[in-house]
Amino acid sequence: MTNSKTQVEGKIGKRERLIDAAMRVFYEQGVEKTTIADIAREADVPVGNVYYYFKTKDQFVEAVIAGHERVLADTLATLAPLSGPAERLRTMVRGWVDQREMAARFGCPFGSLAVELDKRDDGFRGEPARVMGVLVDWAHTQFAELDRPDADDLAIAFVAAYQGISVLTNTFRDPELMVREGARLERWIADLAGE
Structure with missing residues (x-):
C-alpha cells in the first residue's frame, strides 16, 4: 500500500x-x-x-505553451545577473546558436508552435503572442538599458532576426546559417552598445 x-x-x-x-x-x-x-x-x-x-489535445497545447513560458522565464532569470544588457543579449544569442542542430531539423521550438497555432480560427486565444511578447519586452528592456531611444524597434529586430534565421536554418537544413547570424548579431549588439 x-x-x-x-x-x-x-x-x-x-x-x-x-x-x-x-x-x-x-x-x-x-x-x-x-x-x-x-x-x-x-x-x-x-x-x-x-x-x-x-x-483533449488542446489541454496539452495549453500545458506546452505554459511549459515554453517557464523555459523562457528560467532563461531570463539565468541571464539577469550578467554584467550588463549587451552581455545578456549576446548570451541569449549564444544560447540560440547552441541549439542550431535542432533548429536545422525543426526550426524554433516556440516560433514553430506559434505559427502553427495562428492558423487556427481562434489563434489559441492569443497565448502564443503573449508569450512571444515576454521575449520582445525583455529585449526592449535590454536596449533601453543601453540608452537606445529606438529600443522598441531594436527589440523587434532582435527577435525577428532569431525567428528569421530559425526558419532559414530549418528550410536549408544548414546549422552554419545560425552560426553566421549569431556572429552578426553579436557584432550588431557590440556596435549598438558602443563597444
Whole structure:
C-alpha cells in the first residue's frame, strides 16, 4: 500500500513527463500531426492513463505553451545577473546558436508552435503572442538599458532576426546559417552598445 504523498508525487511526475513529451513531439511533428497516443508513447505512459491528466489535445497545447513560458522565464532569470544588457543579449544569442542542430531539423521550438497555432480560427486565444511578447519586452528592456531611444524597434529586430534565421536554418537544413547570424548579431549588439 502506498501513502498519499507517494501517490501525489507519482501524479505530478507523470503529468510533467506527459508535458515534456508533448513539448518534444509537438516540436518534432507539429500539433496537427500529433495524437494523444504519440504523446503517451513518448512519455512511456499507458494511453488510457493520459486522460486522467489531459482530456483533449488542446489541454496539452495549453500545458506546452505554459511549459515554453517557464523555459523562457528560467532563461531570463539565468541571464539577469550578467554584467550588463549587451552581455545578456549576446548570451541569449549564444544560447540560440547552441541549439542550431535542432533548429536545422525543426526550426524554433516556440516560433514553430506559434505559427502553427495562428492558423487556427481562434489563434489559441492569443497565448502564443503573449508569450512571444515576454521575449520582445525583455529585449526592449535590454536596449533601453543601453540608452537606445529606438529600443522598441531594436527589440523587434532582435527577435525577428532569431525567428528569421530559425526558419532559414530549418528550410536549408544548414546549422552554419545560425552560426553566421549569431556572429552578426553579436557584432550588431557590440556596435549598438558602443563597444
